[in-house]
Amino acid sequence: MMGGMGVARMRLLWLPALAVGCAGGFPGDAGGGLDGSVDSSDGGSGGDDGGEDVSPACAAALAEVAFDFEAGPAGWTHDLMPEIAGTDVDWRFDDWEHGTASDVGPAACHAGTGCWATRLDNNYIACQRAYLASPPLDLAPCAGEELALTFFHAYDFWTGEWDEQTWFDGGLVELGTDGETWAAPPGLDLPGTIAILPDKGIYECIEPDGFYLHGRPGYVGSNPGWEEVQVALPPELVTAGLVIRFAYSSGVSIESSTQNPDNFSHAGWYIDDLAVIPR
Numbered sequence: 274m275m276g277g278m279g280v281a282r283m284r285l286l287w288l289p290a291l292a293v294g295c296a297g298g299f300p301g302d303a304g305g306g307l308d309g310s311v312d313s314s315d316g317g318s319g320g321d322d323g324g325e326d327v328s329p330a331c332a333a334a335l336a337e338v339a340f341d342f343e344a345g346p347a348g349w350t351h352d353l354m355p356e357i358a359g360t361d362v363d364w365r366f367d368d369w370e371h372g373t374a375s376d377v378g379p380a381a382c383h384a385g386t387g388c389w390a391t392r393l394d395n396n397y398i399a400c401q402r403a404y405l406a407s408p409p410l411d412l413a414p415c416a417g418e419e420l421a422l423t424f425f426h427a428y429d430f431w432t433g434e435w436d437e438q439t440w441f442d443g444g445l446v447e448l449g450t451d452g453e454t455w456a457a458p459p460g461l462d463l464p465g466t467i468a469i470l471p472d473k474g475i476y477e478c479i480e481p482d483g484f485y486l487h488g489r490p491g492y493v494g495s496n497p498g499w500e501e502v503q504v505a506l507p508p509e510l511v512t513a514g515l516v517i518r519f520a521y522s523s524g525v526s527i528e529s530s531t532q533n534p535d536n537f538s539h540a541g542w543y544i545d546d547l548a549v550i551p552r
């Protein structure tokens with residue numbers, strides 16, 4: 274039915290929304306995610322601006338991997354998840370954008386006017402599968418140092434009931450060094466398990482089996498205010514070529530064959546001010 278869709282399995286139709294899930298009041302719990310107990314003590318003599326607990330070479334390396342996204346994407350890239358990278362359909366699977374926040378989701382970036390989000394000015398649409406990845410970060414000068422990843426984020430993902438199950442759109446953070454193997458940092462405080470609804474009666478996502486995130490612990494539900502996350506970096510990843518990846522997915526929240534984000538009701542994921550710091 275959608276012109277030029279090209280894939281018979283794309284059968285999403287627009288009908289009035291089913292008023293699913295938690296479209297109104299979000300819990301709005303503010304406050305920190307997990308406290309990584311970052312030590313900011315000024316033990317060293319004549320402490321300068323940061324990095325006082327690490328070697329000068331490491332401090333210089335960490336200064337290169339602090340991102341406020343004010344001057345642009347800063348080498349970060351986004352694309353389809355590899356599982357559907359060859360999918361040839363006219364559907365926007367990747368909503369990541371760099372820019373400034375507006376009237377959907379947080380009213381502003383965490384700081385300044387640059388940040389990343391799954392569509393800055395509107396809600397994310399159905400069947401999304403995309404990642405946002407850092408450039409390779411060179412932490413080799415910090416080998417042996419105890420470091421933490423820190424970033425600020427806000428999120429608002431759809432949750433709903435269908436077929437006697439509860440389904441959760443969501444996002445996850447993963448680390449890798451070889452471009453193929455990814456794992457969430459141990460100790461990350463995650464609110465639930467992502468469960469993507471690929472098929473809602475006659476409404477089915479394109480490539481319904483291609484949801485890498487399904488079944489993995491991640492950020493689900495809603496935490497619409499900016500929150501800081503800090504988590505220890507595994508020692509084996511304090512090396513050259515560390516990549517940090519933010520991946521998100523959405524399933525069939527409402528029945529819509531359009532890519533008009535006005536038909537949807539959840540703002541998605543906003544990310545700003547990421548750095549690697551001593552802990």
Ligand SMILES: [Ca+2]
Nearest residue numbers: 341384385387
């Ligand atoms: Ca910023």
